[in-house]
Amino acid sequence: MPAHEPHAPTETPCPGRFDGDAVVVTGSTRGIGEGVARRFAAEGAAVVITGRSEDTGEAVAESIREDGGDATFVRADMREPDDIAALMEATAEEYGGVDVLVNNAGVETYTGADEATIEDWEFVLETDFRSYWLCAKHAVEYMPAGGSILNMSSNHAFATTPSIFPYNAVKAGINGMTRAMALDLGPEIRVNTINPGWVEIDRTHESLDDEEYEHIESIHPVGRIGEPGDVAGVATFLASDDAAFVTGTHLVVDGGRSAVLQDNYLPDYAAE
Numbered sequence: 001m002p003a004h005e006p007h008a009p010t011e012t013p014c015p016g017r018f019d020g021d022a023v024v025v026t027g028s029t030r031g032i033g034e035g036v037a038r039r040f041a042a043e044g045a046a047v048v049i050t051g052r053s054e055d056t057g058e059a060v061a062e063s064i065r066e067d068g069g070d071a072t073f074v075r076a077d078m079r080e081p082d083d084i085a086a087l088m089e090a091t092a093e094e095y096g097g098v099d100v101l102v103n104n105a106g107v108e109t110y111t112g113a114d115e116a117t118i119e120d121w122e123f124v125l126e127t128d129f130r131s132y133w134l135c136a137k138h139a140v141e142y143m144p145a146g147g148s149i150l151n152m153s154s155n156h157a158f159a160t161t162p163s164i165f166p167y168n169a170v171k172a173g174i175n176g177m178t179r180a181m182a183l184d185l186g187p188e189i190r191v192n193t194i195n196p197g198w199v200e201i202d203r204t205h206e207s208l209d210d211e212e213y214e215h216i217e218s219i220h221p222v223g224r225i226g227e228p229g230d231v232a233g234v235a236t237f238l239a240s241d242d243a244a245f246v247t248g249t250h251l252v253v254d255g256g257r258s259a260v261l262q263d264n265y266l267p268d269y270a271a272e
Contacts, residue, residue, distance in 0.1 A: 012233065013039060013042035013043045013236070014043050014236070014240075015042070015043060015044065016043070016044045017043040017044060017236065017240055018040055018043045018044045018045035018099075018100070018236070018239075018240075019044035019045075020044075021044070021045045021046070021099035021100060022045065022046045022047075022048065022091055022092075022094075022095035022096070022097060022098055022099050022100075023037070023040045023045040023046070023047045023048065023099065023100040023101075023102065023239075024047075024048045024050065024087065024088070024091050024098055024100070024101050024102065024135075024139065025037040025040070025047060025048070025049065025050070025102040025104055026050055026051075026076075026078060026101075026102065026103055026104050026105040026131070026135060027050070027051055027078070027104045027105030027106060028047075028049045028050060028051060028057075028060065028102075028104065029049060029050075029051035029052075029053050029056040029057045029060055030051075030056065030060075030201070030202065031199075031201040031202065031203070031228060032104060032152065032196065032199055032201065032228050032231050032232075033051075033102070033104040033105070033152075034049075034060055034228065035227070035228025035229055035231065035232045036102055036104065036228070036231065036232045036235045037049055037060070037064070037071070037102075038064060038067075038069075038232070039229070039232035039233065039235065039236050040100070040102075040232075040235070040236060040239075041064045041067070041069030041070065041071055042067075042069065043236055045070070045099075045100070046070040046071070046072070046094075046095050047064065047069070047070070047071045047072075048071075048072050048073075048074055048087070048090075048091050048094075048095075049061045049064075049071055049072070049073045049074075050073070050074050050075070050076045050087055050105075051075070051076070051105070052075065052076075052077050054073070054075050057073040057075065058073045060073070061073040072094055074086075074087050074090050074091070078105045078126075078127050078131035078135075079123075079126045079127055079131070081134055084131060084134045084135055084138055085134075085138045087135075087138075088135070088138040088139050088141065088142055089138075089142075091142070092141075092142040097142045097143065097144055098139045098142045098143050098147070099143065099144065099146075099147055099148070100147065100148045100149075100150070100239045101135055101136060101139040101143070101147075101148075101149045101150070102149075102150045102152065102235060102239075103131070103132040103135050103136070103149070103150065103151045103152060104152040105127060105128070105131060106127060106128045106152065106167075107123060107124060107127045107128060107167075108124060108128075108164060108167035109123065109124060109164075109165075109166075109167065110163055110164060111163060111164075111165055112162060112163045112165055113165040113166075115163075116165050116166060120166070121166055124166050124167055124170055125166065125170060128167065128170045128171075128174075129170045129173055129174065129177070132151055132174060132177060133177065136149050136181055136185075136191075140185060140189060143188075143189055144188075145188040145189075146188070146189075147188065147189045147190075148189065148190050148191075148192075148238065148239040149181060149185070149189060149190070149191040149192075150191075150192055150193070150194060150235055150238055150239060151174050151177065151178050151181075151191070151192070151193045151194070152174075152193075152194050152196070152231075153171045153172075153174040153175055153178075153193045153194065153195045153250065154167075154168075154171040154195055154196060154197075155195050155196065155197040155252055155254045155257060155258050156168040156171045156172075157171040157172040157174065157175050157195055157250075158172075158195070158252070158258060159258060171195075174193060175193050175195075175250050178191050178192060178193040178248060178249075178250065179248045182247045182248030182249075183248065186247060186248075190243070190244075190246065190247035191247055191248065192238045192243070192246060192247060192248070192249055192250065192251065193249070193250035193251070194231060194234055194235060194238070194250070194251055194253060195250050195251065195252045195253065195254070196226060196230075196231050196253045196254060197220075197226060197252070197253065197254025197255060197257045197258070198216055198220070198225045198226055198254070198255070198257065199225065199226040199227065199228060199230070199231060200225050200226065200227045200228070201228065204225065213225070214270060217269070217270045218266075218268045218269055218270040219257070219260065219263050219266055219269065220254075220255040220256060220257050220269055221255060221256030221257075221259065221260070221269055222255040222256055222269070223255075223269040223270055224255065224270070225255070226253065226254070226255055230253060230255075231253055234251055234253050238251065
């Protein structure tokens, strides 16, 4: 598999940067969301882990506490509006408010626009799009001035592949939602989008064999597939005061992949 040693999500935190802040990360029982939650905890935040799996979520929260962080698990299904409202209320009751919201939960279907069903449409839009709006809507009830909302999108918002509809359409929509939220919630609250590309998570290994994995690495100008820590570092930056003049925009985190026009002209970038 990867020729390089993975970077731990908490390898280069800024200790104390989020002391006293409460951070909700949706879809944080694994993958990118878990990495983002761990990074915020390493920088002093109290993090709320949330997802549908209570066993997995409690295990992540316990692991963060064992590492010296502050974490609580609140079960919530992002397709259930009542769960979302209860999640934000529970966070405010536990920590006094919601300082940062990271909308990360997401699902996808491997269907084309000509074959997707109403059920596919509702499954993706309710989880990946409607929940972002509802989480923000309820979070701002408890969010002080200076708060931050991060919407996790994808490089599929700009260029995509066949048969991943409506996921790709929704990811483009998230960028538009971010702009709308930034205008409506400013100046008290900043809202930005993160657009990751290939990231080293369980789903990556499930969808690629060794040869395919090596090929994907070789066509990234940085020479590797990303890791949750790559996205987590960007998330803590955008939520911090270092990004106080950044709102309503997006940041692509894809190892230069979106800069590529034709793969057959590329050298082999794979990290040695």
